Amino acid sequence: MISVQEISKNFSVKKGFFSRERMTVKALQNVSLEIKENEVLGLVGESGSGKSTLARVLMGLYRPDAGHFIFDGKDSRTMNVNDWQELRRNLGIVFQDPASSMNPWMTVEQIVSEPIVIRKKLLRMSRAARRDRVAEILAATGLTAEQMPKKIHEFSGGQRQRIAIARALVLKPRYLILDEPISALDVSIQAQILNLLTDLRREYRFAALFITHDLSVVRWFSDRVAVMYLGRIVEAASAEYIFEKSRHPYTRALAKSKLDTDFRSRDFYALPGEIPSPVNQPPGCPFAPRCENIVDDCSREFPSQRTGVTALDTYACYNPVVA
Ligand SMILES: Nc1ncnc2c1ncn2[C@@H]1O[C@H](COP(=O)(O)OP(=O)(O)OP(=O)(O)O)[C@@H](O)[C@H]1O
Ligand code: SF4
Ligand SMILES: [Mg+2]
Secondary structure (H helix, E strand, C coil): CEEEEEEEEEEEEECCCCCCCEEEEEEEEEEEEEECCCCEEEEECCCCCCHHHHHHHHCCCCCCCEEEEEECCEECCCCCHHHHHHHHHCEEEECCCHHHHCCCCCEHHHHHHHHHHHCHHHHCCCHHHHHHHHHHHHHHCCCCHHHCCCEHHHCCHHHHHHHHHHHHHCCCCCEEEEECCCCCCCHHHHHHHHHHHHHHHHHHCCEEEEEECCHHHHCCCCCEEEEEECCEEEEEEECCCCCCCCCCHHHHHHHHHHHHCCCCCHHHHCCCCCCCCCECCCCCCCCHHHCCCCCHHHHCCCCCCEECCCCCCEECCCCCCCC
């Protein structure tokens, strides 16, 4: 299990292109969540809500300013080099734009076998065994061994994402982070990749953090869903009823905007009002400027997490929607 406990991450950025003054972007604020064994946790939120930052913290690419996570019983604050190696081996990642994370001069075989090659001293896998593993994982993702000598530019967007998934799975990790894996693809291809992930999950039994800005796809490929808004988790619930029975006004607004608009349209997040800046946030609930349920308490401080429809579900709101 991966248990994220009260993680905060700030970025110091220049106020303007020519300015020397700096300001603080609060990308993650007291974020807590759990990715259980064999479970897919969907992480939904608008652009800039902090989803990729959380993924990077889990990969060890960013050090949190506060909080920590527990990975299979190991505390991120005290993990040594070997523990981080073990974590990275067991945590595959797939990005939105696969080509940007792949060397255009490398063949598919080299790209997919890269995680093995990097750890060759540790894994001691023979060349033949490595080739077999790459062929096996390519076949599982719908590609063929004949495609191994080809370069990435010879493939379509959907095929490139299959190659990225093969690379993320080649070490048979127990966890996958899928950071918007289908957002850049045509709608017809999106469904194919989601189906592929569903099949692979059955075969390889990984748990996953499935990051998306599209609430309509989380139901397809998640057991539970956490909703982020401006660096905070505002609600976490079972994927089954995140649409109908969620308590947080933001989750409801997302669900409603989904029903009102075609999910393929760019207007998907046609919620009223602007998302506030992650810099200099006023105290209280960050959703207040857009919220129809606002009450006096909302401007005081961020609401604490309350129990939702079942004991496992939580939401942070002073005046929730009636379930
Ligand atoms: N390396 C960085 N330096 C400065 N600011 C950053 C950095 N990375 C992220 N941010 C800021 O942190 C906030 C969260 O960004 P993040 O990329 O995690 O959001 P996201 O939810 O993944 O968005 P998207 O859906 O657009 O991918 C944003 O305001 C972003 O501008
Ligand atoms: S805390 Fe207040 S402003 Fe925030 S979502 Fe709930 S009712 Fe709306
Ligand atoms: Mg992102």
